Amino acid sequence: MAAVALSVAGASQASEASEPAAVGPVAANGLAATPPMGWNSWNHFAGRITAADVRAMADAMAANGMRDAGYVYVNIDDTWEGKRNAAGDIETNDKFGDMKALADYVHARGMKLGLYSSPGATTCAGFVGSHGHEDQDARRFAAWGVDYLKYDYCGARDLYPVTQRNQEMLFRKMGDALRKAGRPVVYSLSQSGDFDIWRWGPQTGANLWRTTPDISDTWESMSQRGFRQLDLSAWSGPGHWSDPDMLEIGNGGMTADEYRTQMSLWSLLPAPLLAGNDLRTMDAATKDILLNREVIAVDQDPAGHPARRLERQGDVEVLVRDMADGSIVVGFFNRGESTTVRWSWHKLGDRFAHPTGARDLWHHAAIDTQRPFEATLPRHAVAMVRIAP
Structure with missing residues (x-):
């Protein structure tokens, strides 16, 4: 998602330690043997996403063949978060209500639910982050039935100097919390590829990490991010994937040929396939691209060899x-x-x-x-x- 410039309400940099506490390397969780496939809310809905939209996307994926083609994660990006209750547990805001009920709805359709958070006191869009509540949030996510966590560094820039060490320790802290919470959760890091994250991402317990700034729905943005991955192929494989960001297929900014190029390039790399369009209104060309089983089979090849x-x-x-x-x-x-x-x-x-x-x-x-x-x-x-x- 796009970064939003914010000040951290109620947080004082002077009250924070100069750097987060050290956390040891986090063991691999054994998930994501092939690149994750699913849908993410940000590219189309951004901050407008609601629980009703998520249910509609899950219904569409079950009906249009996406679920059966391997798109199993239904991922909610930023702006679902509400306040913390008296016990410090994070709650949803009015757009989402009962997150456990939403997870149950997605699970009943044979898919999995993903959420978003940040190691900052706030997220990129200014909602409540997980800083200081990592173990508590991980347990909360597990209780709700969350299967995927996108963890965006954005908000932590207001708390600590931006260094590799600080990023790595904060990402390890949530990776460790997810392991202790006891539920299998695919762990996805987002910080634009700073500090060669592909070299140290596995030590955070993560399954994938963004290697580029946010994508946009243009040929220049997509092709630059996709072909950039060829320089990073040695760092990607089963259980740990370089992530050039989500698919823009069907959002209208590129031609059908350009969208076929994104699908082909992401599958050859291989990279996660996370659709980002409105699945309720796809035209035939978009369906043909996203549902091409022969191309998907390339992305999901079990050997995980890079292009x-x-x-x-x-x-x-x-x-x-x-x-x-x-x-x-x-x-x-x-x-x-x-x-x-x-x-x-x-x-x-x-x-x-x-x-x-x-x-x-x-x-x-x-x-x-x-x-x-x-x-x-x-x-x-x-x-x-x-x-x-």
Whole structure:
């Protein structure tokens, strides 16, 4: 979500220690063997999200095939929080009411509920954060039935100097609290990739961490964040994923070709697939992109191998990813104007010089491997091919 400049009501920097207490490394929780898939409220609803909207999204995911395709997390971003009661327990605000009932509603439809908080006294949008209440909030989330926590550093900038050590200790503190609370919770960190978080994120107990600033619904924002991940591939794998932020597919700021590029790139990396559109009003093109089972299978491949850049042909980036079954997926990403790609199979090495089969994952069609691959790619379009050795 976008940061909002705030002062922390009732908090005095002078009353805080200069840095948070040390917390030891947090053990992995064994979750997120493949990148999490689901939906997050922020890109479309931002601060307007309500419990009724969340129920509607869960209903839509169950009805439109998303749940059955693997989108199982229904994640509420910032602005659900109310005040703390006399015991210090966090409550929801009037937009949400009974969070346990909402979690039960989502669970009854075969999905899981996610929430948002911050190690600050306030969140990015100025709502109550978890600072000083980490164990209490983790127990509260567990009692409600929460399955996913997005933890955004934003508000903690008002409490401590912004250093790697301070961020790591605060993220470890909540990671440790979630473990002690006893409920399996996917733990997602958000702080824009500061201090090379991919190097130390696993020690916080987290399953994924943002590696970029917030995404926006433009080609420039999406492509910069997506292709940036190729430099970080060594740090991502089962249980610990680099996160270039949520999908913008269906929000209207890009073309269908550009949205296919985001889906293809995020799946090849691989990255979490968290839709961010209004699932009640999706058009056919958006459904076709989000529900492409062959592309989703690339993202969810159990080996978790990262993509790598093989070559560049003018404006076309050629990325490849090794799959658990011995096949290989090649993505041809046109970052410029309309062009034609011509490709010889031998470029993939001896094992694939004479492939036994190849399949176009967007056209759902077999490809003739007896001749070189050729495709015309419109501006900002993509082709994805899965090849058997």
